[in-house]
Every structure is written in structure tokens, then in C-alpha cells.
Amino acid sequence: MLKIGGYLVTFAGLILLALNLPPVKALVKIPAALNTSYLSVIGIVLVIFGGIIIYKGGSGKQPKEVPVYHGKNIVAYRRMK
Numbered sequence: 001m002l003k004i005g006g007y008l009v010t011f012a013g014l015i016l017l018a019l020n021l022p023p024v025k026a027l028v029k030i031p032a033a034l035n036t037s038y039l040s041v042i043g044i045v046l047v048i049f050g051g052i053i054i055y056k057g058g059s060g061k062q063p064k065e066v067p068v069y070h071g072k073n074i075v076a077y078r079r080m081k
Contacts, residue, residue, distance in 0.1 A: 002057040010051060066078055
């Protein structure tokens with residue numbers, strides 16, 4: 001679930017960065033009070049923060065399993081962290 005939030009934050013940052021492109025500026029009316037340099041800095045910060053969340057959000061791998069022996073027979077598997 002944490003990775004989804006990271007993707008959303010990264011997507012929001014990319015949208016803010018896209019608002020600085022001239023074709024997008026022509027389509028979207030940005031208020032004059034918002035400086036485009038502020039939007040770029042906030043967008044870059046959001047992209048970096050979202051990337052960190054995605055990277056730290058877990059690997060999605062299962063824990064390694066090792067066999068538990070009783071004599072020569074495997075009787076169970078134990079998950080290692």
C-alpha cells in the first residue's frame with residue numbers, strides 16, 4: 001500500500017513539472033501569483049520523495065525458507081527474515 005502512495009506522489013510531481021512546459025501553459029491557465037520556478041522546485045521535491053517511498057516501500061519478496069530436518073527427513077520449512 002505504501003508503494004501506491006509513492007506512485008501518486010511521483011505522479012503529482014510530474015504533473016507540476018509538466019505545468020512548466022510551454023504547450024501545457026497554453027492549455028492551463030496558471031494564476032500569476034504562482035511562480036513557475038516554485039512549481040518546478042516543488043515538482044522535483046515530490047518526484048524525489050515519491051521515488052524514495054517507492055524504493056523503501058518493500059521489495060515484495062517472500063522471506064527465504066529453510067528446511068527443518070528430523071533425522072534425514074524434511075519435516076517443515078521455517079521462514080527467515
